[in-house]
Amino acid sequence: MRLSISLALLLSASAIVFSHAQQPPPPAPAPAPQPSPAAQQPPAGRGRATQGPTAGQKPPATVTAQSYPPELVQQGQVLFVSFCGFCHGRDAMGGETGPDLTRSLLVAEDVRGDKIIPLVHTGRVEKGMPPQNLPDSDLNAIVAFIHDTKIKADTLEGSRRTVDPSDLATGNASAGEAFFNGPGGCTKCHSATGDLAGVATRMQGLQLLQRMLMPGGRGRGAAPRPAIATITLPAGQTVTGKVAYRDEFTIAITDANGYYRSYPTRGAKVVVDNPLDGHIALLPKYTNDDMHNVLAYLQTLK
Amino acid sequence: MNLRRQTLGSLLVALPLAGGALLVAQDPRGLDPAMMLKPPADTWPTYHGDYTGQRHSRLTQITAENVHQLTVAWTFQSGSAAGIKATPILVDGVMYVTMPDNIWAIDARTGRQIWKYTYPTPQGFHIGHRGAAVYKDTVYLTTPNAHLIALDVRDGKVKWDVVIADWRKGFWSTNAPLLIKNHLIVGVSGDFDNLPGTLKSVDPETGKTQWIFFSTPPPGTPDSISGGATGGQMWNAGTYDPELNLLYVGTGNPTPVLNGAARPGDNKWVCSILAIDPDAGKLAWGFQASPHDTHDWDAAEVPVLVDAPFNGTPRKLLMQASRNGYFFVLDRTNGKNLLTRPFAAANWTKGIAENGSPIPDPAQDPARDGRLVSPDEGGGTNYRSPSFDRRTGLFIVSARDAWGIYFFKPEHGAYGWAGADYGVYGKGVLRAIDYQTGKIRWEHDLVGGGGGAGVLTTETGVTFSGDASNNVFALRTSDGATLWHASIGNVGNGPITYELDGRQYMVVAGGGVLYAWALPQKLVNTPAR
Numbered sequence: 001m002r003l004s005i006s007l008a009l010l011l012s013a014s015a016i017v018f019s020h021a022q023q024p025p026p027p028a029p030a031p032a033p034q035p036s037p038a039a040q041q042p043p044a045g046r047g048r049a050t051q052g053p054t055a056g057q058k059p060p061a062t063v064t065a066q067s068y069p070p071e072l073v074q075q076g077q078v079l080f081v082s083f084c085g086f087c088h089g090r091d092a093m094g095g096e097t098g099p100d101l102t103r104s105l106l107v108a109e110d111v112r113g114d115k116i117i118p119l120v121h122t123g124r125v126e127k128g129m130p131p132q133n134l135p136d137s138d139l140n141a142i143v144a145f146i147h148d149t150k151i152k153a154d155t156l157e158g159s160r161r162t163v164d165p166s167d168l169a170t171g172n173a174s175a176g177e178a179f180f181n182g183p184g185g186c187t188k189c190h191s192a193t194g195d196l197a198g199v200a201t202r203m204q205g206l207q208l209l210q211r212m213l214m215p216g217g218r219g220r221g222a223a224p225r226p227a228i229a230t231i232t233l234p235a236g237q238t239v240t241g242k243v244a245y246r247d248e249f250t251i252a253i254t255d256a257n258g259y260y261r262s263y264p265t266r267g268a269k270v271v272v273d274n275p276l277d278g279h280i281a282l283l284p285k286y287t288n289d290d291m292h293n294v295l296a297y298l299q300t301l302k
Numbered sequence: 303m304n305l306r307r308q309t310l311g312s313l314l315v316a317l318p319l320a321g322g323a324l325l326v327a328q329d330p331r332g333l334d335p336a337m338m339l340k341p342p343a344d345t346w347p348t349y350h351g352d353y354t355g356q357r358h359s360r361l362t363q364i365t366a367e368n369v370h371q372l373t374v375a376w377t378f379q380s381g382s383a384a385g386i387k388a389t390p391i392l393v394d395g396v397m398y399v400t401m402p403d404n405i406w407a408i409d410a411r412t413g414r415q416i417w418k419y420t421y422p423t424p425q426g427f428h429i430g431h432r433g434a435a436v437y438k439d440t441v442y443l444t445t446p447n448a449h450l451i452a453l454d455v456r457d458g459k460v461k462w463d464v465v466i467a468d469w470r471k472g473f474w475s476t477n478a479p480l481l482i483k484n485h486l487i488v489g490v491s492g493d494f495d496n497l498p499g500t501l502k503s504v505d506p507e508t509g510k511t512q513w514i515f516f517s518t519p520p521p522g523t524p525d526s527i528s529g530g531a532t533g534g535q536m537w538n539a540g541t542y543d544p545e546l547n548l549l550y551v552g553t554g555n556p557t558p559v560l561n562g563a564a565r566p567g568d569n570k571w572v573c574s575i576l577a578i579d580p581d582a583g584k585l586a587w588g589f590q591a592s593p594h595d596t597h598d599w600d601a602a603e604v605p606v607l608v609d610a611p612f613n614g615t616p617r618k619l620l621m622q623a624s625r626n627g628y629f630f631v632l633d634r635t636n637g638k639n640l641l642t643r644p645f646a647a648a649n650w651t652k653g654i655a656e657n658g659s660p661i662p663d664p665a666q667d668p669a670r671d672g673r674l675v676s677p678d679e680g681g682g683t684n685y686r687s688p689s690f691d692r693r694t695g696l697f698i699v700s701a702r703d704a705w706g707i708y709f710f711k712p713e714h715g716a717y718g719w720a721g722a723d724y725g726v727y728g729k730g731v732l733r734a735i736d737y738q739t740g741k742i743r744w745e746h747d748l749v750g751g752g753g754g755a756g757v758l759t760t761e762t763g764v765t766f767s768g769d770a771s772n773n774v775f776a777l778r779t780s781d782g783a784t785l786w787h788a789s790i791g792n793v794g795n796g797p798i799t800y801e802l803d804g805r806q807y808m809v810v811a812g813g814g815v816l817y818a819w820a821l822p823q824k825l826v827n828t829p830a831r
Contacts, residue, residue: 078425082446086429090472090494123383131383163672163709163722170671206724209672209707213726247749247771249787280727283674283705284647288665291674 059154060108068144076145079138087129092149097128101146102153113143165205171289171296179290180297189278192301195224200302209295214279227274229253234267243272332439332455333393335483339544343801346392348539349433349478350687351798355541355606357689358759359799363806364821365762369776370786371821375807376413378816380406385794386811388433389478389687389756392800396455397809398441399816402428402476405443407458410809411802413818417458421445426474427491432539432685433478435486437506444475448490452509464509466490466502473497478539479504482549482580485512489536489551493598494718496521496557499534499572503583513583517553517571529567533557534574538602538685542580543618546635549580550607550620552591554600560668560710560721561596568593573601575622575630577637587637590659591624596667597650597708598679598723599626606690606697612640612738621737623688623699625681626650628660629740643740645733646682647703650675668710668721678706678725680752687756687796689765691779696734696743698765698779702752704728728752730770734782744782756796758808766808768793774810774817790817 068076081090087098094100101107110116117139123131134142180186190196203211215224226242229251233239241253244260251270252262333347341347343361351357364372380386382401390399390408397410403421408414426446435442440461443451447469452461466488467473472495480487486506499517504510517534519526528534533556540551556572558564571585573592578585591601601624608619612631620634627648631641639658651660666675680702688699705728710721730748735741750770758766764785765777774797775787790812797810808819 082424082426082428086427130385133383167670167709167711168672210724210726213674213705213707247769247773248747248775248784249773249789280729283727284649284676286674288673292671 059103059150060105061154062107062147062150063109064111066112066147068148072141072144073148076141076143076148079134080142080145083132083134084142091153092146093153102150107146107150110143110147113140116143116146163206168205168209168292168295169299171292171294173293173296173300175289176293176295176297179294183285184282184290184294185278186294189224189275196298196301198302200299204299208298209291212295212298213283213291214276216276225275227272227276230271230273231263232269233263239263246272333436333481335437335481338481344392344395346390346798346800348391348435348481349389350539350541350604353542353544354608354690355604355687356608356692356759357687357757357796358691358761360761361799361801361806362760362762363801364760364764364799364808366764366778366785368821369764372776372786372788372808372819373822375805375818375820376411377818378406378408378413378415380404380814380816382814385754385792385813386816387430387685387754387794388811389796390798390809390816391434391436391478392798393436393455395802397816398434398436399811400431400434400443400478401814402431402446404431405434405441405453405458407441407455408816410800410807410818413816419443419451419453419458419460421449421451423447426469429474429476431476435479435481437481437486440506442479442486442506444477444479444488446474446476448473448475450475450479450486450488450504450509452506462509464504464511466504467492467500471495471497473500475537477537480539480542480549481506482542485580487540487549487551487580489538489540491535491537491554493533493535493555493557493559496532496717497535498532499536499553501536501551501578501583503580515578515583515585517574517576518556518569527570528556528572529565529569531556531565531569531572533559534569534572535600536602537600538604541605541607543607543634546577546618547579547581548577548586548634550605550634551576551578552600552602552605552622552624554602555595555598558716558718558720559596559598560708560719560723561714561716562594562667562710564716564720565594569595573599573624573626575601575605575620575632575637577634589630589632589637589639589657591622591628591630592626592662593655593659594662595626596662596710597626597675597677597706599624599677599681601625603683603685604687606688607634608690608692608737610692610695610737619737621690621697623683623697623701623735625677625684626660627677627682629697629699629735630658631737631740632658641738641740644682645699645735645740645742646701647676647705648682666708668708668723670709670711672707672709674705674726675708676705677702678704678728679723680704680725680728686754689757689759690737691759691763691765693761693763694734694743694779695737696759696779697737698732698734698757698759698767700730700748700753700755700757700767701733701745702728702730704752732757732765732767732777732782734779746777746782746784753793754795755793755810758797758799760799766797766799766810768797768810772812774812788817788819791815 092101123129230240244254245252388400397408407416448467473490473492477489485503498520501515503512518528535554556569573595574590606621620632627646629645650666652663705726708723728751730752732746734743748770755768763779765779772789776785795811799808
């Protein structure tokens, strides 16, 4: 069985559209922003510094100075490598899929584990971080190691593992503008004087490149607008709403009142309008020059 | 005709086992290595189920017609928040399933825990674990700190504990050991440090090292064929051809990982499929899936062994869907390439060399200003096991079309990762590849970024796997149509199947829980034969 590519993604954002052929919903207060479901596998990659400040920027300074005995730090290092290291790196500076903790805002604001320990307990399952059931003594040692590593990392010269905005300045802005207005098809959704006006003052460098290639996801901000599903149910009525969940067998939307509603896909006709389809379609088409040129063009939009 | 022969075959296998059960006092139980040559229906004695890596079962009770009636026979709760990534193994009615530092022995009829062993020293990466191995009355567990533990199958008591490699240097092990005669073949991982690719053969009785094979020489070896590259870890269980007496194993990526300038040349034997004499630990031949890899695309994926015609000639074949997005068919007697064709998005080659290896395009090497490359680091596929369905000639693999951006500048250095890369987008899809042409016969959308499930096919035309959400499903092997599904949590391992007391089970992990599925009891003895 094949599903069309437009159904393949499910994304979430805050705006909601809802219509129901027979029973229009009552007016409702603006819903609270919904957490993003783990619809897409977190992108693989030894992503460095994609949480908190952009790569190349200075990491946030520790708010409350803390020091830890060396034995505790050493004990914490062994535990950190065992339980955190594969994702966050052996040195906490980023690993297989986890961000660089020495650049994490949460770590900068943490005081002796008051933020780190609860997070480790609960995990961030939707982002692929499993909860860890470790005793407090172990967690205290891990916290000691993270802070000690951050102190050391903050004194490091340069940006050994990062991508600096100047590294990316190889494109040709006018060629990028031509691609943006022509073969890229970007103007179907975007405008240099509208939504993208001043984009280069809001972000730059790697962050801008990542968002340009694929908005939404870690380090790339929210998608510009949510994916909207229009579902024609077997009985004939139609419901429309922000996609809250999607797999082969179930489609769920968030309705105008913020309620989650799910429907079997069997016998239903589901059409998803995903604003990222254009970005997905460009990935096999971009040359590296196209990519750098469009980035150079976006960097002129100040 | 075929079905009849199969039924007779399982009867013949079942009879001596029934006899053995009566004579348990005189006849020690456990796994006789000779049994591995033709595993009985009531076992799944090794990571891939047998030596071929086909993950294709001859069991016929569950069919395309009745699979929708599957019901839960039992569950096993590991109690762990992390998911089970291991393929369970089954010997003598006892199932062994692993997670980092942990192994459980479970009653394969009920899911009841018989014993559990926890390794007391949490060191090294706790990222996942592939599974256990059994030899006679011993079960083996590799650990995150690269030890090999031998446990008594009866009670989980430690018999011995040996070091495979030094975890302080950056080795760890998630490996399901492979038993070949009196050799236990054990691999390690480690690509954050510049370490030689290391595979060990250990005496299953004593833990004594029999040989060490290096896919890349230890650092500093003069005139190294690897061009100075380290890495090439053999972290996945290999396969074995008893007639040729050759062990087949895929090797991992080179280190430094993204900095190719530091290690000129093809970097043999990283990202390769190797044939090794399991008695001597000597290389028979090698085929490189990714010469001079700069994208972390190891070729550690399962080398699947198939005896089948190729262009009309019966051949001993080896097939691999590799992380770099290419499907390879080799003659496994000599490593000669027969087919190279992409099965997933791949934009990194300039063509195919005469020997069948893709030719990397240097313009897609990681660079200071970034290169948009498919696949991404996670690859066109990964550790999740494919299956070869001998009836349709389809090689079925959980694939991804994915793009990433890759960076390298000299400031990134020449140690460990030595660069930076970021995933952009990935889409998971189960693909059925015609082994003789490499053409995609059908595909099944996994609806999301990618699945973690392996694939199992059965003689009755059923394909079991999982999607990118929480569903285990059964598809019709001939066309990929959905026959059955259940939402059980993230399916992170390869489904297995076996028959006990005349009932066929399919066992798969959803999150940290094992689910055993079977047809409803009342239907079991209904003659479907």
